[in-house]
Amino acid sequence: MTDQAYNFAYLDEQTKRMIRRAILKGLAIPGYQVPFASREMPMPYGWGTGGVQVSAAVLTPDDRFKVIDQGADDTTNAVSIRSFFQRTAGVATTTATREATVIQTRHRIPEEPLTEGQILVYQVPIPEPLRFLEPRESETRKMHSLEEYGLMHVKLYEDISRHGHIATSYAYPVKVEGRYVMDPSPIPKFDNPKLGDMAAIQLFGAGREQRIYALPPYTRVISLDFEDHPFEPSKADHPCGMCAATDSYLDELIVDDAGGRMFVCSDTDYCEARQAAGHIGKDNGGKGAA
Amino acid sequence: MQAETLSGGFADPAIAASYAFRTVMEAMARPGTVREIAGAAPPAPLSPAAGAVLLTLCDTETPVYLAGAANCDAVRAWLAFHTGAPLVGASHCMFALGTWEALAPLSEYSIGSSEYPDRSATLIVECPALDASGAVLTGPGIQTEASLSLPEVAAFRANRRLFPLGLDFLFTSGDRIAALPRSTQVSAPMGAAQVS
Ligand SMILES: [Zn+2]
Numbered sequence: 434m435t436d437q438a439y440n441f442a443y444l445d446e447q448t449k450r451m452i453r454r455a456i457l458k459g460l461a462i463p464g465y466q467v468p469f470a471s472r473e474m475p476m477p478y479g480w481g482t483g484g485v486q487v488s489a490a491v492l493t494p495d496d497r498f499k500v501i502d503q504g505a506d507d508t509t510n511a512v513s514i515r516s517f518f519q520r521t522a523g524v525a526t527t528t529a530t531r532e533a534t535v536i537q538t539r540h541r542i543p544e545e546p547l548t549e550g551q552i553l554v555y556q557v558p559i560p561e562p563l564r565f566l567e568p569r570e571s572e573t574r575k576m577h578s579l580e581e582y583g584l585m586h587v588k589l590y591e592d593i594s595r596h597g598h599i600a601t602s603y604a605y606p607v608k609v610e611g612r613y614v615m616d617p618s619p620i621p622k623f624d625n626p627k628l629g630d631m632a633a634i635q636l637f638g639a640g641r642e643q644r645i646y647a648l649p650p651y652t653r654v655i656s657l658d659f660e661d662h663p664f665e666p667s668k669a670d671h672p673c674g675m676c677a678a679t680d681s682y683l684d685e686l687i688v689d690d691a692g693g694r695m696f697v698c699s700d701t702d703y704c705e706a707r708q709a710a711g712h713i714g715k716d717n718g719g720k721g722a723a
Numbered sequence: 724m725q726a727e728t729l730s731g732g733f734a735d736p737a738i739a740a741s742y743a744f745r746t747v748m749e750a751m752a753r754p755g756t757v758r759e760i761a762g763a764a765p766p767a768p769l770s771p772a773a774g775a776v777l778l779t780l781c782d783t784e785t786p787v788y789l790a791g792a793a794n795c796d797a798v799r800a801w802l803a804f805h806t807g808a809p810l811v812g813a814s815h816c817m818f819a820l821g822t823w824e825a826l827a828p829l830s831e832y833s834i835g836s837s838e839y840p841d842r843s844a845t846l847i848v849e850c851p852a853l854d855a856s857g858a859v860l861t862g863p864g865i866q867t868e869a870s871l872s873l874p875e876v877a878a879f880r881a882n883r884r885l886f887p888l889g890l891d892f893l894f895t896s897g898d899r900i901a902a903l904p905r906s907t908q909v910s911a912p913m914g915a916a917q918v919s
Binding site (some may be wrong): 440441446447449450451454455456457458459460461462463465467490491492493494495574575577578595610612613632634647648649650651652655678 | 740749753861862866
């Protein structure tokens, strides 16, 4: 049952049409930031109002909706966005990546490969990858139009001369179909290889900055790098303490007052599904347990 | 006002538009796939698919150009009643609707600017038939290649060369819809003479 005090999915129809038109142009020009007139949502900006507006524009009553915040389904932010659409759009919800048709995310791409029936909606705080190099919107827009991305390479190269490697580990910039440089939102660079050739549709919404951009399925997405310093996705040197996965992105947890640490999958659904399937890590009573 | 004008809209507008948009979005995201889109019953000569697109995307903020036979009293009245979209000439429209022949020449439409390539027209092309055969498509949204019964090849190749500027196309026929964004590379079907 939807809450009848609201229009379907909260937003009025005219706003949804405007967002829908922006999404279509975003899909037609992969990686280009389409301006849109962001609306006030009944939640603070930091809670991903851009992603919420995109989700509101794409959801149908048949969807199964999942929300992850840094990989977890159970944070306050994830729980309230999920219940918001349960209430206003009457959608079913799930925490299982495989069962979801629309997944709204903050700062992660699920570990399980997404499929053609799925849509991934990113909450984006700063959509402009050139913003830290150039604060003026009129200038960054010109730089995109002229493909003037030299400064971005200079910044990455400064990293190399200072640290011996590219230190940027989140929101690592990518080039889409050889044309637009795009900010993939603050996902860890571990997730960057998943952006390209994905079977699902990827939509990016920035509420405060009023931008929507998109990656159609099977789009070429290349992380910026240099011939002598090729892009390397980060890789933890531990298996997950709970499910023993060696291929997932891990969070470091402090587990006791003595400063004991444990590494656990940031994608909680992935980790729980592996444990349910009998994969047990060393901090979970598995092999090598202390 | 004719009964035809008042009828033929979405029965439950917010819900029907949500389904229709998903269909349009999937079509645009996966060029060459042909889908069914239901819910609209516009007056002739509009197809139900074209009617659903107009109801889903058009309103007072989207100037529309009706080309050829689509520019008739019945369609104008229906569009005005259900969307409020202002009617304009080809060069000022955000959406254009008509047969391929009626929509020509494509040079009339806005292809966007280098800083705002999104400010470009979307053409809704009414087709006698629509199926996944004919011209070969590659590019974003297509895993290997797709085929689509395009009215011609040369115009879409020329449009692709404008990227990131250019026009985006929705093809409608009966209750079927497919799309071709500006990003798609188009080549002639196997065995046909290559034209560019
Ligand atoms: Zn795990």
